[in-house]
């Protein structure tokens with residue numbers, strides 16, 4: 330039945346003010362208004378249609394992405410959108426594109442590592458999109474090990490230039506988004522060589538393509554690296570390969586905030602730490618944490634709405650069957666993910682604050698909180714992306730067979746999202762960074778340097794002092810255990826930031842109570858999942874473990890009547906969700922049925938290839954037919 334809200338009875342059950350929760354989710358009344366307006370603008374504009382993506386060939390998909398990016402830019406200009414509104418528009422257009430890396434990495438890298446003069450020269454061009462940038466760090470042979478990069482930048486004092494060169498096949502830049510076909514410029518990372526001495530990896534602004542006809546400049550071999558996981562999905566992005574053959578760039582195109590090369594060929598290090606070369610990664614990891622809650626909430630919204638629509642078994646006296654959301658097993662898989670979406674939202678908000686704080690301090694030459702910010706961004710990036718990728722897949726399974734259809738939106742969401750576990754730092758490699766930070770802290774316990782901020786709790790864990798020597802001896806040997814410790818530390822962060830959120834004033838009828846229920850689910854689910862660790866370390870008794878389990882079941886019952894309203898609070902349009910199973914009105918079956926007929930395979934009743942392959946088979950002519 331068109332126009333009928335099949336989930337109205339679910340919405341009527343809710344015990345809290347959904348509009349107030351929408352503001353909590355958005356972060357502020359202002360953020361809600363902007364997000365709501367821009368999402369509706371995108372949804373109502375046929376220029377941003379995306380329901381045909383999975384049927385396009387790679388070339389069609391890519392061209393369509395170019396069209397959308399240009400159309401989005403025109404919309405931004407025509408409507409005089411602010412930076413905040415423009416970012417929201419790109420978000421709701423919901424298509425991986427070169428613009429993500431231009432705005433998300435190229436510009437932040439210049440801001441973080443460029444001098445004032447360099448920023449004044451390059452940022453206006455980038456902001457107006459008169460140049461399009463990518464972030465060319467990873468090579469065929471090295472991604473995680475940034476110090477192992479092989480591209481060289483050799484200073485030539487005769488011409489006051491750097492010579493950028495790829496000496497080996499494995500030094501080819503490999504993976505950068507936007508590089509393959511679009512970017513005109515790159516921040517390329519290369520091993521700096523001055524006066525015959527290697528000075529570590531630095532960033533350089535390199536023009537790749539002509540601004541007149543887009544052809545690669547002399548000395549550049551550049552192209553796309555080929556199809557990636559999933560049809561459609563991340564294939565809208567032109568991840569690229571690039572080789573430099575003694576390409577010359579002016580000296581002032583080395584990003585020189587952290588260190589400088591003079592025209593006489595002197596290498597000078599500022600008093601800012603070398604780690605600032607990694608600054609762009611700090612920024613992007615923080616945005617990735619914020620994005621995790623979006624991707625997870627999207628999958629959870631689909632699975633929750635569909636679980637309320639779907640009925641299997643349990644009919645009494647010819648009455649309706651049971652909604653699958655009423656099964657305790659479904660609840661025990663779905664509701665912890667719902668709680669995680671909210672938990673990641675709040676930890677993402679906090680991380681944004683932490684990043685703003687560290688940036689302000691860095692500008693005032695206070696580097697004291699940089700190691701903590703690195704550990705938090707790296708650890709939370711790892712934890713939230715792993716949980717989100719796993720969560721999207723779990724949501725697909727929660728939707729049964731229909732979850733496997735592209736029209737459910739879940740396969741594409743998974744395919745687009747899952748590389749987040751690898752890019753911007755492979756997740757295990759990042760956890761090892763957190764472990765290194767934790768072990769450094771442990772080794773300083775008992776000294777005059779007291780742990781503060783997110784590691785202040787360590788002063789209360791005195792027994793860590795005893796294991797100090799053992800850990801210092803065998804970091805590599807114990808690394809698998811240390812990674813688990815790093816995850817536990819990050820989980821503690823997530824839980825404590827959720828609790829801190831609840832300590833704030835939260836307006837709206839029943840909103841705080843719902844969030845308390847979700848926070849308890851998040852924490853108790855972790856305790857339940859890792860009860861072996863808690864029991865074996867004597868932190869809890871078997872009785873506590875059983876109580877936690879009982880409490881979880883009771884909390885699931887409290888969520889049940891509010892589940893649909895809790896996902897409505899994400900305020901996603903049907904366009905953004907891109908899922909028949911998750912559509913707002915719950916009118917799933919007619920939409921699924923209709924969508925099937927739109928598949929290109931159904932354009933003819935008898936398929937192409939019938940006369941060549943099916944008929945000979947049926948007529949037993951297969952031995953004589955030429956295949």
Ligand SMILES: CCCCCCCCCCCCC/C=C/C(=O)SCCNC(=O)CCNC(=O)[C@H](O)C(C)(C)COP(=O)(O)OP(=O)(O)OC[C@H]1O[C@@H](n2cnc3c(N)ncnc32)[C@H](O)[C@@H]1OP(=O)(O)O
Nearest residue numbers: 416432433472473475476604607610611616703752753754
């Ligand atoms: C408006 C639009 C918004 C859109 C926003 C969305 C954008 C999303 C875009 C998404 C598109 C995806 C694009 C993907 C891009 C990429 O993937 S770019 C490539 C990213 N590559 C990596 O992440 C590589 C991972 N490797 C590393 O980070 C490092 O090499 C390493 C693992 C940390 C090892 O470094 P190394 O120097 O060799 O070793 P260490 O000795 O361990 O470290 C030295 C010290 O430096 C500290 N440190 C390391 N990283 C940082 C950092 N980022 N910030 C601060 N400090 C750092 C480390 O702790 C060590 O410190 P000490 O212990 O004190 O010595």
Ligand SMILES: Cc1cc2nc3c(=O)[nH]c(=O)nc-3n(C[C@H](O)[C@H](O)[C@H](O)COP(=O)(O)OP(=O)(O)OC[C@H]3O[C@@H](n4cnc5c(N)ncnc54)[C@H](O)[C@@H]3O)c2cc1C
Nearest residue numbers: 464465466467472473504505506748751752753754755757
């Ligand atoms: C979709 C996508 C987009 C990307 N976009 C960009 C981009 O725009 N710009 C860019 O520069 N790069 C980009 N990358 C590259 C990305 O940053 C790297 O792939 C990533 O940093 C992982 O590095 P790697 O591929 O070298 O993995 P590897 O380090 O080779 O990882 C392979 C395995 O080795 C393990 N491992 C590695 N080192 C250690 C260690 N020290 N201890 C224990 N285990 C270890 C890892 O855990 C992993 O299991 C992108 C990648 C993808 C998939």
